[in-house]
Amino acid sequence: MPPLLEVKNLKKYFNTKGGMLHAVDDISFTLDAGKTLGVVGESGCGKTTLGRTILHLLDVTSGQILFEGRDITYPKKKELMKLREDMQIIFQDPYSSLDPRQSVKETIMEPLLIQGKLSKAECEKKAKELMDTVGLAARFENAHPHELDGGRRQRIGIARALALGPKFIVCDEPVSALDVSIQAQIINLLLDLQESLGIAYMFVTHDLSVVKYISNDIMVMYLGQMVEKASSDELFANPIHPYTQALLSAIPIPDIHNKTKRIILKGELTSPINPKPGCRFRPRCIYATEECEQPQVLTEPLPNHFVACCKCSELLNNRRNTQ
């Protein structure tokens, strides 16, 4: 059986005044039904663009997207309409992603009405069921977004994404605008829904503790490229790429006895416009040598653990020797 989603060498470039902006540059991965792929990286690394390109909210520059084995890279209008039933998105900002003039019920019903398979009364019934599924009390059905708090608004966004019974949802930083206590409620809801409905998530976030918690596999992106991919536990136990190591060590741990040494990176992200060939992390990397000016290839130094770094076997050996 083919995987639910397969992305091959996906590229998305934007033409800007300064030149070609390589937002997503040659990304490949597969995602099975009911699983979660976490995508992490800093702002501007292309993680949101990746999610939107897969959903065809942006056009593909080159590469291939397969959904249940079908090629959906360049869908026709009708196909795209059908595709929306299977693929949905939950947006980062529950404040701007809802129509302020629509009530909760209208917002959730809208995708059902557009799809046109149910009568209005049936749609309303379905909307009420969905509100119940995401934990929104029925008394809010006629409320408007401005009357609700961030957590409840995000629940509306989730109900809307669920309306058509998708198999795959891109969660684009769904909890970063929320407070921790509310964030935990929403994460639990997403986990419950995955368990009961078998939805696959692509979970895009910059919050590494959240991503560890929710994902089966994690992909680390840097300036449009994938630098490392492994299962969630493996990546946190055994980060190989120098960027991943620095990223993980930079997470502030809520424990005063944690005295692990932080790797402080020098400098900041460079521009993704007309990037030079070779490793894009090179200017900030402490291990960088001339070798790194060659384009990096993805290798598999450990089973199911992929790294794009020419130094990775050296780094692995160093670690074995120090342990």
Added chain:
Amino acid sequence: MPDNVLEIRDLVVEYHTDDAHIYAVNGVSLNVKKGETIGLVGETGAGKTTIAKSILRILQSPPAKICSGSIMFDGADLMKLSEKEMQHIRGNKIAMIFQDPMTALNPIETVGFQIEEAIRLHNKISRVEAVRRACEMLEMVGIPAERYKEYPHQFSGGMKQRVVIAMALACKPMLLLADEPTTALDVTIQAQVLEMMNDLKTKLNTSVILITHDLGVVANMCDSVAVVYAGEIVEYGTAEDIFDRTAHPYTVGLFNSLPRLNTTERRLKPIKGLMLDPTIKPPGCRFSDRCPEATEKCCKQPPPDVEVSPGHIVKCWLRGGSN
């Protein structure tokens, strides 16, 4: 006490709007010792920023109204000073770093000039001397002095926040109010900025009030911690007290809501319900409607401040035993 830089007593701040009275800060008392970093932790709308802005008296009034309380700083009550005397304190003895470095800088002045301006405003020195000191400050936060004549848009987010910090520290303040200084930054940049703030604090022996919602940042930075909920300090103690001997049910709930990197549990334990509506003044504990341990008494009478161990104070009926 002579070693306290700042003493806040029973601060009450309300916002009066046409529709309602919002009880933002409800009787907060807090001491800040010399050279200490104290964390004010809490969720959105808990009143953290209002406390900081009250200290500098920069709340917009109306709608804000400081109803009662005293703030002793450097031998004077800030509440009783004239506007002119306050101007001498703002940016000189007490400085503030705002959350968003993108909007805290003036886009049409060079960054060097903005630092120099603060120095010249508070010190009677020549322009040349002020420029020299501004250059020194830039170097101190890790920006080459050659970039003195550049404008804010030429800097990245992390660099802008460094400029803001340089501005705040230019007059070597006794107290620094840092309102979510790294929330808008990426995690690797956050690590850089936090490390730098720690270095500078030790160098200048400045006291810091660090406002944040991130318990990870608190663990890395703070000597003592005040947990704020619905405009009250519900728990206060050293970092060890808060992290190792967590007492207040709200603080316990906050810690349980965090996705941890070192657990294998598949469910978070969020605090149920939502933050108290700030237009309501409940008769009992403000956390009682969300508290898993709440008793009838909690809902009826305001809880006392209980000193569970020396210096560790909890506002709760259920801790300490005395009825």
